[in-house]
Amino acid sequence: MILLAATPIGNLGDASARLRETFEAATVIAAEDTRHTIQLLRLLGIENRPELIALHDHNEHERAASLVERARDEDIVLVSDAGMPTVSDPGFRVVQLAAEMGVDVTCIPGPSAVVTALAVSGLPTDRFAFEGFVPRKAGDRTRALEELANDRRTLVFFEGPSRLAATLADFARVFGSDRPAAVCRELTKMHEEVKRGGLAELAEWAAEGVRGEIVIVVGAGAAKVFSPEDALAEVQNRVAAGTRLKDATREVAEATGLSARDLYAAALAARN
Known part of the structure; x- marks a missing residue:
């Protein structure tokens, strides 16, 4: 299977016992930067020396298929330089392809910036x-x-x-x-x-x-205040752009807090 392993974003004390055990047992690690991962293994006192494969933004598309195919027969641990793989880091294409090819993916949760x-x-x-x-x-x-x-x-x-x-x-x-x-x-x-x-x-x-x-x-933006007239105009604009009336009224109602039923009725009346 593919094992996505979250690594410390700064403090080495955040490396979980499960992460350490995974590193000790790993035979293959796909790493964003193999030099960084070698250093991490050393700092964590990991004596195991698994095969390291570079997997980064520039080569993930080409290497994903071979990694997923290999994961049918052995576990592939996937790590980024820090935090959770796939989150603004390499790994998404591998996971996507594994899902398509029926290869299991699991996650060793941990630090996330x-x-x-x-x-x-x-x-x-x-x-x-x-x-x-x-x-x-x-x-x-x-x-x-x-x-x-x-x-x-x-x-x-x-x-x-x-x-x-x-x-x-x-x-x-x-x-x-x-x-x-x-x-x-x-x-x-x-x-x-x-x-x-x-x-x-x-x-x-x-x-x-x-x-x-x-x-x-x-922080969140302030809710935009719409009058019923402005909301109706927004519904009409969306319908003119190709949105179904029912969908347009629902979307505008959610955005404005106004009644979808009232907006729908007003739009029908305006048509007539």
């Missing part, structure tokens, strides 16, 4: 979305953020330290300067820091320079 940052952010955790790294190109970034501006979930992003200030400034411009957020830096490490505040305030703080691994957590 996404849920760790979410947990310490002080922002709502009942509904959230992980958005990965924001696009680097200005136009793509603006379009992506505008799509998320009114999202009612807490949003989690990865970002590099050199781009943090610019990204936070863009967040403040599109999401609103006072929208609450948290910048989580060097999670589980010696210099762990969580900086909370409005987006504009955090952008000003980051402009002084920030180091380390960064996760940004942004």
